[in-house]
Amino acid sequence: MSSRDQLRYDVLVVGGGPAGLAAAVRAAESGMRVAIADDNFKLGGQIWRAAVDGENAEAAPWVKRLQRANVTVLCGLRIFDQPYNGLLLAESLDDVCELRYEKLVVTTGARERFLPFPGWTLANVFGAGGLQAMVKSGLPIHGKRVVVAGTGPLLLAVAAYLRRHGAEILLICEQASASALARFAVTLMQQPEKLTQALQLRKELAGVALSTSTWPLAAHGNHVLESVTISKRERSQTLGCDYLACGFHLVPNTELAALLGCKIDGGFVQVDEHQQTSVPGVFSSGEPTGIGGVELSLVEGEIAGLMAAGKSDVARRLFSKRARARRLAKALERAFRLRPELTTLPSGDTLVCRCEDVPFSRLRTYGSWRAAKLQTRCGMGACQGRVCGPATEFLFNWKPESVRPPISPVRLASLATIVGASESVHSGLSGGH
Amino acid sequence: MPRVVSVVINGSVVEVAEGATVAVAVSLAQQSCRTSVTGEPRGPLCGMGICFECRMTINGKPYSRSCQIVCEPGMDVRTDEQ
Numbered sequence: 001m002s003s004r005d006q007l008r009y010d011v012l013v014v015g016g017g018p019a020g021l022a023a024a025v026r027a028a029e030s031g032m033r034v035a036i037a038d039d040n041f042k043l044g045g046q047i048w049r050a051a052v053d054g055e056n057a058e059a060a061p062w063v064k065r066l067q068r069a070n071v072t073v074l075c076g077l078r079i080f081d082q083p084y085n086g087l088l089l090a091e092s093l094d095d096v097c098e099l100r101y102e103k104l105v106v107t108t109g110a111r112e113r114f115l116p117f118p119g120w121t122l123a124n125v126f127g128a129g130g131l132q133a134m135v136k137s138g139l140p141i142h143g144k145r146v147v148v149a150g151t152g153p154l155l156l157a158v159a160a161y162l163r164r165h166g167a168e169i170l171l172i173c174e175q176a177s178a179s180a181l182a183r184f185a186v187t188l189m190q191q192p193e194k195l196t197q198a199l200q201l202r203k204e205l206a207g208v209a210l211s212t213s214t215w216p217l218a219a220h221g222n223h224v225l226e227s228v229t230i231s232k233r234e235r236s237q238t239l240g241c242d243y244l245a246c247g248f249h250l251v252p253n254t255e256l257a258a259l260l261g262c263k264i265d266g267g268f269v270q271v272d273e274h275q276q277t278s279v280p281g282v283f284s285s286g287e288p289t290g291i292g293g294v295e296l297s298l299v300e301g302e303i304a305g306l307m308a309a310g311k312s313d314v315a316r317r318l319f320s321k322r323a324r325a326r327r328l329a330k331a332l333e334r335a336f337r338l339r340p341e342l343t344t345l346p347s348g349d350t351l352v353c354r355c356e357d358v359p360f361s362r363l364r365t366y367g368s369w370r371a372a373k374l375q376t377r378c379g380m381g382a383c384q385g386r387v388c389g390p391a392t393e394f395l396f397n398w399k400p401e402s403v404r405p406p407i408s409p410v411r412l413a414s415l416a417t418i419v420g421a422s423e424s425v426h427s428g429l430s431g432g433h
Numbered sequence: 434m435p436r437v438v439s440v441v442i443n444g445s446v447v448e449v450a451e452g453a454t455v456a457v458a459v460s461l462a463q464q465s466c467r468t469s470v471t472g473e474p475r476g477p478l479c480g481m482g483i484c485f486e487c488r489m490t491i492n493g494k495p496y497s498r499s500c501q502i503v504c505e506p507g508m509d510v511r512t513d514e515q
Contacts, residue, residue: 138453
């Protein structure tokens, strides 16, 4: 077994996006010994990825405060188990470490929802945020033809980002209707900072076609994407392209919260007005508690950080700001609800589970996620159902099951530490969850 | 010019800009990341360590998520994983 570091903190924040940064900053500025852990090699989360080095005006002040407050930064750490309350096990590239905490803030963010359609497993079909992440990680996009498709405000942000880096955006396909978008715009107008962002995006995307009530029907190519056929207001059209960036809004990452025993309802971690989960001492903020974007994540993170430091009086002053940001979250949910036609996208041989290559035709005969898993191995592969789970929930209305450790695939040597840690539990401490 | 880093992908030397992830290097080398259980070549999907489509053996470590690992000089990358 590899050597293990033992690290102990007053407040441990898991997830280095906006919510996590805000929580860590507020807790550390209140005098707590704080660490922030993330599985990526840099802080910032997906939205501020590669922007934490000072290029992003929104991220910069938080990063500066984080450094000034002496927060310990633990990047490249993937948490996979909690043997007992107050101890998390995490795996790095070459080691395992034990993270001990008094208070925990779960800010694990969200991932994209992917929906299967014929050809979606071809190379160069990415998530919308997925292609953006690749470009932020060095993929040259200059002069490439890109179709952006799916739903949600992320599509516009991604299209604008790719265009800034020289991509030719052929079309933005938004499944929501024009009227749904118009209603969403009305909500935006009530929030000046959001409206400014929207207008800026519009300026950056001048000349780029956005088509509502439009979605991908099939991607074509011989192992690598060559073109995509879309349904555009009930007519189909095929566009030759180099990349398809396709994501259907976001789903929260609730695996860690679920592992800790936090109550999850309707897919989201349940929190009270103090961002406190159903488990004492465990807080959650940002997308796991409801998809609401950066502003909501930041203010929820601040409240959680302050509460973890016992500063409820200061936290209270942020409640009205949070209430305002939550209105946007509600509007997002209404505007970008998936239309039922999207359940008909997969054909019989379209793979739904990409890890185990389980086609749609094998799944549709089952009545539950559990039955399908047992009979077809759907959701039993490396991603542990993180991709096909949200898809089958939408396609078949299957509900996800409880999570079990390890919550991400780990090396055998790391698994052995679960046994080691459990053995070190003194009698009287809770050994389960 | 940005500085470049050389990595070895399936035995061939590939140069990428400093800071690029292994997933990007493999994509630039026009290779797939892995082969699926039914034999399909696959590339990255989520770009953020969730989907595992970009997994490969890096410096002898199987199941490495190449979208979350930055290229380092001389890195040995193999894309023959299932």
